[in-house]
Amino acid sequence: MPPSALFGDSAIDAARPIRVVVVGAGFSGITTAIRLLQRVPNIKLTIYEAYAGVGGTWFSNKYPGIACDIPSHCYQLSFFQKTDWSSFYAPGHEIQAYLQSAVDAYKLWPYIKLEHRLTNAIYSEETGKWNLTIQYGNAEQFDDTADILITAMGALSRWKWPDIKGLDSFTGKIMHSANWEADKGEGAWEDSWKDKRVGVIGVGSSAIQIVPALQPKVGHLINYVRGKTWVSPTFLGNRAGELGMGKTESNCTSTYVFTDKDKEQYKDPMFYKEFRRDLESDLNSIHVVTLKGNALQEIGKAAFKEDMLQRLSARPLIAERLIPEFSPGCRRLTPGPGYLEALCTDNVEFNSTEIKQILPTGIETVDGKVDELDVIVCATGFDTSYKPRFPIVGRGGVKLADKYTPHAKHYLSVAIDGFPNWFQVMGPNSAVGSGSLLIVIERQVDYIVEATLKLQREHLKSMEVKVEAVEDWDAYIEHHFKQTVFSEKCRSWYKQGGEEGRVVALWPGSCLHAARALEHPRWEDYNYEYLEGHTNRFFWAGNGTTVAEETAGADKAWYLSEVDVPPLS
Template sequence: MPTERGDLFSGSAIDAARPMRVVIIGAGFSGIIAGIRFLQKVRNVQLTIYEALPGIGGTWFVNKYPGIACDIPAHCYQLTFHEKTDWSAFYATGPEIQSYMESVVDKYNLRPFIKLEHRLTSAIYSEATGKWDLTIQRNNSNGDVELFEDRADVLFTGMGGLSRWKWPDIPGLQSFGGKIVHSAKWETGEGDPASPWEDTVRSWKDKKVGVIGVGSSAIQIVPSLANRVGHLTNYVRGKTWISSPFLGERAEKLGMGKQESNYVFTDKDKEAFKDPAYYKEFRRELESDLNSIHVITLKGHPVQEGGRAAFKADMLQRLATRPDISEHLIPDFAVGCRRLTPGPGYLEALCRENVEFNPTEIKQVLPNGIETVDGKINELDVIVCATGFDTSYQLGFPIIGRGGVQLSDKYTPHPKLYLSVAVDGFPNWFQSLGPNSAVGSGSLLIVIERQVDYAVEATLKLQREHLKSMEIKSEAVEDWDAYIEHHFAKTIFSERCRSWYKLGKYEGRVVALWPGSCLHAVRALEHPRWEDYTYEPLDGHSNRFFWAGNGTTVAEETPGADKAWYLSEVDVPPG
């Protein structure tokens, strides 16, 4: 029955684009991709990217430690739409990755939208307006700290799980009288930009250095320092698998030789990569291989068992001169329970005469060194804490949703959210690289791209249908939470091993990883289930067809516009 109230319907064309204010937090890969896609796909958008750091790159800007590199092949760690053919090595260095990210920002002209040294200090959802009220902190040129407010129709956060570093909880740490550094807070000098850490260690050639940790950072730092310092002690609390370089067999087939270390691409290789057809096939095969190893994460799978035997044999061979290290380092848990890293040169560095492997628990740090629980004291000049990040997803500032609910409460005792992108009680907010976003195998960047695409599609729905808010249903969150629990029970991640995947605990909820393969995440995010959301209409309209507007399109209301645009978008079937 037709309504008698014409004011219930929009007076604009059905495809008129309502203005949308989008604020992105973070200028790492997530923020960069989001900036590109929102500007590309959302008409009439006003966009700002706030970045707390003084440069873009996220974790690749923060981390400048010796030997920093990506632990998957460089050609698998780039965007689908912005390929780089001249990577210097099979595993790209941190500075090279950051340079790549700078090139992406410049190509897509994002710099005018990025505000560096602007830190989000609070985000509060307004139920009255359907917008996010944001407080931003920035440093003025005179050194004063200024707070100002902003407002967003859509808030997108891409802050990552490995962006908030922390000191280890070791008694006496700050009493140390020598130099102490953290892997994520490395002091760089003014030397070669390709190796910004070298100025720091130039004077360490006769020093006694202790490196605490056996995660991916320590595994890269130890071989980088071993031949540059007088003596190095690596303090290792747990066990870990050190793999041979990932996809080494594929690299050998491509004529790159046996991958026992990080292969440096030759001029001949780079010239071959200039052929678009060859390069695309090379990348496709490499990435296809990377996306094929998810089965290694399943308990009892033959690939898991075979990989375990192969990795153990490889580690024993590489530690042949130091079998005592093998006993302490080779795990009894499954391959991949902790993050697996290839670590070129790490095991070989442990076998050097000037390197000591110390698996005894640290009792305390003294003014002149480190004492372990067996009473042994190693005098040191430098301590390097390669001890990682705060992976609790507790952000240190308030994000407050509908009804005053705090995000920190939603993430206690473990994060509960929907498909890694949305949280009930927090309308019009989407995220990338939040809880349960990382992958145990496969390409992380394609997952980030799809999380961004999801947020863009949601924003277009808000814009197109004149919605004040969209909010994921609590029952959808509960169902996804149950799915996560069921999935990880079948995987090696549920075994007893200390990992940041499980909040740094030996056992418990897996909070960092997607519950499935990388390709599974891509498909799950591909077609949003809008029925899992609840909606509020904009301006209090009550008719669900308010979005249909005044019965016309923008083309009809615009002189000279193409009024047969659909002929340029024909989907011609094969045949």
């Protein structure tokens, strides 16, 4: 190689063009797009979204009662605040509208391709690019390429039917909570279901919201529950008055509804800043209750039990069948406003006997009892293996699905060995058992943006996390969860739907721990290849000049605008 090929011939800060593809336009994908466009120069960006609108899970899930189960003001981006949430637990359509407003505000529409589904992704070792196949609606597939591929598809996006004999034999209406297909038209299903007998299978977050929403609108409802779960008191319930929130109760559901006076008060930036800070600080303070042997864990368990017994006092047999022995938090903990109250109403039946089969006209349990039903709602969860439904193929032909067997091995939830120039937001071990999920998303995005800038700045063909770094992080995860309630015996999507086994969904620590862990990337944990055939690691130093020097009228003392002035004592 001639000496001149060892070094670049452009200014040191001349950003090379870089092509980035983001898959998904939910919270993760939207946040990624905003930060990439803000911080990465000379970028060509495309966001492929499989659905017909933005919002991810908040676009696709439309079941009755859908809402966030943490405070609305804590479930938003740190840099794009909404002060006029309608209630303490925001309904799903309002969260989707918030995400769409972020797309509008940051002018992302030109970059988003709706109803475009990624069906294949193969890394080219020769070019250092990802070769992608995209399906647009029912049209023919087309190809695309990316220097960097970022998947932001979420953990709870691949819903699945329950494994119950006779599922296809039911002649009434059967649906999954994540694919709600009730009668079309505003209020249509409510009108047509008012005399119907409805079975709801499940006791996860979705079922706990669906049951109280359906209860006043159907003739009779049976909730089929195979396991036990904690239903926590409403978050900060007793502090609601202190925080300026009014409370309403209707149809056996209780929630906090913000008044016009509240919303007007939140328009004051200083007041709102402290209000949100107080909420989020409290939310981020309860990680200790997930640690085995912590005194607060036992106190919380006793308090939750007392609360559930009181709310189920009209039907103590349900309390006996529903309240678990395992610690609160082992399964996803949800406040479930109105769920326990709905179980105590005259038109609701709680059935904890195992289902034997689904018949053409209803459900039979293993004790021989048959319930005639008009509608069956399967609130039975998602595929939480994190294995994609389409091939993602890395270096040497290795498939991501194989790397995720028997459980997902990764590096800080954002990278995997064998998959250069590929990053993920909200991948395995990204969720949180307590605290703010959004700060984890934002910090993962910050990390990925920094990696993108490094690839661009240093003219790298590829960066790929080292195998030993993945193995070390995997060992850390294994060590951490042995000390937590998440390792207790309870059926949970945290453990891929099993009662025991590896925790694949949660970050091994608090959300604040995740924020700090992702704050300073360890670039030494990666291997690198260089572009353009050069081998000198200082190729990126270029021709010895900067863009400002080569541009007429540019600020050639820009550093004076970036002075960090230390405070005087």
